[in-house]
Amino acid sequence: MVARLFLVVTAIGLGSAAEKAVDFNRDIRPVLSDNCFTCHGPDDRHRMANLRLDSENGIFKVVTPGDPAKSRLYARISAPTASSRMPPAQTGTVLTAAQIELVRKWIEQGAKWERHWSFTPPVRPAIPDVRNEKWARNAIDRFVLARLEREGLKPGAEADRATLLRRLSFDLTGLPPATAEIDAFLADKSPDAYEKQVDRLLALPQYGERMAMQWLDLARYADTHGYHIDSQRDMWKWRDWVIDAFNHNMPFDRFGIEQLAGDLLPNATVQQKLASAFNRNHMINYEGGAIPEEYQVEYVADRVDTTSNVFMGLTMGCARCHDHKFDPISQKDYYRFFAFFNTIAEKGLDGKSGNAAPILEMPTAEQASEAAWLQQAIAEHEAAMPEKDTKALLAVWQKTALTNLPAPPAGGLIAHYDFDGSLADNAPTVKGKVTFIAGRPGQSAAFNGETQIEFPGFQAERFAIAFWLRSGALGEMTVLEGGPGFDIGVEDSHPQPDFKRGSPLYVEYKGRRWHSDAIVFGGEWHHIALNFEGATPALLLDGTSVRMENVGAANPIPAGALTIGDPHRDKPLKGDVGGLRIYDRLLTASDAAALALHEPIRAILTQQESKRSKDQNGRLLDYYLRYESPPDLRRVYSELNDLKARAAQLKKDVVNVQVMAEMAKPRDTFVLARGDYRNQTEKVTPAVPALFPPLPKDAPANRLSLARWLFTPQHPLTARVAVNRYWQLHFGIGLVKTTEDFGSQGDAPANRELLDWLAAEFEAHWDVKAMQRLIVTSAAYRQSSQVSAELLEKDPENRLLARGPRFRLPAEMVRDNALAVSGLLQKTIGGPSVYPYQPAGLWEELSRGETFTAQEYHESTGADLYRRSMYTFWKRTVPPATLTTFDAPDREKCTSRRLITNTPLQALVLLNDPTYVEAARALAQRAILEAGSEPQARLRFLFREATSRRPTANEARILLELAQRRMEHYRKHPELAAKLIAIGASKPGNVEAVELAAWTMVASTVFNLDETITKQ
Incomplete structure (x- = not known):
């Protein structure tokens, strides 16, 4: 203050x-x-x-x-x-x-x-007269110059062409200009040469990416849900929508309305519904013990904060617990605004299996066509087997089914534990409470990690053991141990493409550990039969033989009691077990089929029909249609199951996105005392804050009306906030420095008349590209950033605009710049997020394992390693370290303005991160192969690629000396040269290793120059 x-x-x-x-x-x-x-x-x-x-x-x-x-x-x-x-x-x-x-x-x-300046609608001011009219290129310059002349200052000289194009290219595409582009601009003597470059860059698809970078911060875009589990979501289709909207120059009013309420537009298209994902980018929780009502309130509060900040530059969140301390926004105003967003058909706890409802499926044209065909084919097959006919056939079959079903194998059975509601006949030792549930084949025992059952042990060299298992929480856990000396359990979990988590079984026996090729899924029943003969176990999973792989040595398991669920193990059993059988012989495939397929049906058939559950009746019908029905019916049913499996897989393959969708009956909204979800007081209805003009009288009080209201001419903030943000993008600081706060605690505009003129100009057509063009073609923007000591002391932040902008590149552009000049950058637009290099084990400390996604970092391969940084997978609890080091936010909340720091850690990243080391090697290789054998030519090439200018004589001398010293060093230590140039997934070309390593160090040094990572 x-x-x-x-x-x-x-x-x-x-x-x-x-x-x-x-x-x-x-x-x-x-x-x-x-x-x-x-x-x-x-x-x-x-x-x-x-x-x-x-x-x-x-x-x-x-x-x-x-x-x-x-x-x-x-x-x-x-x-x-x-x-x-x-x-x-x-x-x-x-x-x-x-x-x-x-x-x-x-x-x-x-x-x-x-009245506070920002709460009064902007009025287009008259363009001021200035003394130095020749300097002004457009209206912006007259406002800037009028202020400078009042202050007794003169504008700066125009920057040289190479600097201008570099500045312009970074601002409009986020990438540096190619040397050939600079040369073409330098050679173009036409009076509109600069304007042609502006139009060329605005037309590139990379323009949409550059503009989207800023919007992703505002929209708190991320690839995970946040909170302590922080598992994966898929929102990249919305990111693609944003890029496409900027590239097609969607008017800003439409851009905003579709993101706030695209789902409510009349006859909304899929793309308009997709746009509404803007306000589903907030964090979502599903932690154990979390209270759904509490988090549902948090989600709505986040939408209030984001919407008010992004479109109005207000800190409305300060009125959640009490009236705003500084701006005329009451707590009631807050909750009336809150009510607009409290109508979404969402759960307080959701997202465990990916995206949280409501979702929008986004099939490709091919997927949509296949889905339609499958739907028709399924309907035809279902029509070919009428329910009344199949039930009649089933009723006839049931009369004799028990006598015809294959019996469970009895030969060699030495123990059978049914878990049928009582353990009295089996005389086990029980620790903890045993709960019996409906399971497989009939009833089963539930284990919660604290229950243990011990049956008498047995001794055998050749034996089989069979049981049913439904694991409740995947992750390594022991199921059964003891007997002759074995340990049977579930290995640590592995992610599946459909967000399910599956785990292989493990067996430890006679000092070796074995893993199954097939996996068991959490929450599903599986029948496990294991044959033991010699030192190698053989697995029959769900009646089918499955290969077991010997993965190494294990501690011998002592013989003893047959124990299920030892709570003293590091990973106790959490799941259900049923139908445990022990044989003194090996089980055949038909034996396993009888236990896995037929025995559960026998258990159902022994029950009275009136006491069977819906699930049991469904399983009985499925069994009959699969194995016992007439051949023609069996064929139709088999084809139907295949079609349904294809349809289910297709549904999993289709990308979906979290979007906004209204509830059939909206929730009531109340003022919450102190912002606490438990303390409901006055009931309120949707309305805008009283300090602003109200919604039109005939407009329904919903999100669509709110979105349209934001873009009415009477609204004082929307246009001002938007153009201020664009000014910040190009000049590094907004006309209002506090981009996030246009209220009483925010800074006053450095040039109020200019801000209001820009707002009025923008509001006329909401043309985003035209606004960028207007700003970057101004003489104010084209000034050199060089500054005298006197001017720096007088105007350290360049609020008066007597010089051009100069500030470090945003984090994403620091990395993209290195990739671009090295030739490694892959310019594919859009698509799923990727996993470039990051320090090993970075996610481990915060990983939750078990059934959750995004807990392990799987580095990308090939071209995906070199995509633009905006496509990097963004995990909220562990955001990309390479980017956060350069001040990227964690994206937990809306970010309007990134702080810019200058730390030693940034230099360490540029020197040591594999991305930059590999990029330095690739740039060095380009210099060697493209610039010839002369060191001076190589240096000029390398330096100009990185900085867009040639080195001075002194710079060249220092860097050539470095190249010579490094060459001598690596000749003495060729193994170090080989190690250096091996960093990164790309392979060095046919270049001598010592030479390449030396020039890699030169390139790395140039990457560390302030000028390389600065827009000036």
């Missing part, structure tokens, strides 16, 4: 006599907002002395225009004693003498009050 006020006071001191008048919004409101509004602002529940200083009526109760001596406000802030002075000492805030003098002058000059 003090720093901001210092700049305000300094700006006043720099102005001309005409500017000496104290302006309420510029000079007084920031003082009151920082020091007084907390106790004397919009929050009526915490307002002191019933005094409000943020409103016209309130402030003139304590201000007498023209007479500071009669103004209680001035008297209290200038009181000589601490006990009577405001703000009170206990608040910790103290007005400076300069601030007190500003208030005195304002009162003395008539105390002209103004």
